[in-house]
Amino acid sequence: MTETHLPWREWVPEFVLLALLWGSSFLFMREGAHAFGAFPTAWVRITLAALMLTPVLIWRREVTVLQQHWRPTLSSGLLNAGIPFACYAYALMHINTGLTSILNATTPLFGALIAWVWLGDTLNATRAAGLALGFTGVVLLASDVPGGISFKSGGSGLAVVACLVATFCYGIAGSFTKRYLQNVPSLVTTTGSLWGASIGLTIPALLTWPSEAPSLHAWGALGIAGLLCTALAYVLYFRLMTRTGPARAMTVTYLIPVFANLFGVMFLDEVVTHWMMGCALVIVLGTALASGLVGRRHTG
Template sequence: MSQPRSAWLGDFLLLSALWGASFLFMRNAAMELGPLPTAAARVGIAALCLLPLLWRRGLLPELVRHHRPVLFVGLLNSGIPFALYSYAVLSISTGLSAILNATVPLFGAVVAWAWLRERPGASRSLGLALGFVGVALLAWNKASFTPKAGAAATGWAVLACLLACVCYALAATFTKRYLAEVKPLVLAAGSQLGATLGLALPALWLWPGRAPSLTALASLLAVGVLCTALAYILFFRLISTVGPARTLTVTFVVPVFGVLYGTLLLSEALTPAMLGCGVVILCGTALATGVVRLPARKVVADRP
């Protein structure tokens, strides 16, 4: 029996709002700490929140059994992407970063096609093409590899966002192939621990000598506790309640919150080009993930 809408809609909207806010909090922290320290602090705080919960539920032995692949996927699914996004939001708007993040399912479909031989059908093939056209148009409009009028070059930041999305896609396929039997909470806590271990040394090396402001510290706590630890709990609770397919549609709502926060709180401009390309990307993603499908052709039998 399917759950009533009211039983999961609150979790869904809260998860979307939290992940949409992560770009804003990463920007506030990275402006003072730098990308690598920001990413390391984010996953470290999340690990400190999730590991006691893992211990309380008696799941630490399972993490020990699968520690190598779980720690590796944490670096691929959290450590590297969080560092890339923390770098990107220093040069491009948080709203643009959120829109580019919507390409994760597109790259996920390509990786699954190449790695797991999951050949896409007509709807998904059209969605992939449409989504990547939207990405190309958005990158063409926003990416510049040379500074203009005193502004930083944005091309590397756009590429960093797309590389982060590729990392998410690779991690999802790796998890599906090698960690399908591992409990979600073990994956969540173990991945944050793995990301922390992977980023600890470079983050300590690059940690700024000046103490961060209260705004930066509050942003770190918010992105670590709310946007990572709590968000993972909501994410896996939704998967168990309504299934992975419906849960992954959160991808379509996160950019809405990301753009909203950037526009209202940071006075970021939302251009018609960004809005149009974002719609193209989301439509392509909806087709590529199977949320929307082309109508099936009716086969009319020949009459005798």
């Protein structure tokens, strides 16, 4: 898939909307996680998104494609959504949305590292330096977590680790998809993986389902996270991938923390420190170098 020469007016509004939706997902996940817990939060969000995308899959007559590739598609679900969403739900119960979203920006960093190890992708000096720089930014960011790093149950250290486990899973999922699902339509891969994640999380979600009924506010937050921040966001992402190419679409990762931090400040009274912003810039620069985006020519 190559990039097209679309004028910026034809793709930037959707690009910003996608970043807004994914940036706001941390806010809604946090609201849901405190009422539901980590596994139920992830399961509700994923299942709602799968239910919304399935009619689109049927309308596009791609159900037969899913049937042909059901094993790798469903298997990728836990890496693509199940484990990451549960990890982020857990993290958001212990650290703020801004920090979580900045750590999420390391996704392409792990993607580049795993593609080098697993698929033998080229890792030149620039990309290697990017990996080192990006991971340095993560260490610096984690070293100044409010309240200090603690690896006790519920501590901020475990929350940071949970975020990195999530992005590591995304990195594995990227290489897994490239190897086993490269020629499968994106909507098929996403819908199938969401159902695979939903099935995989069903038992953990039921075992940890809250004894006290969650409020309508919590249900509403997860409804928005599932229907808008997951299902609709993926549709927008497919459209951007098709119209602008994967390289440009992937850079949305760098804009997500802007909205996540903005919403955190506006609605949760979170504080964004200069240290957080400095570390975020280091992580983004390292990720851009490691993923090979720096130096590519983008037109439009």
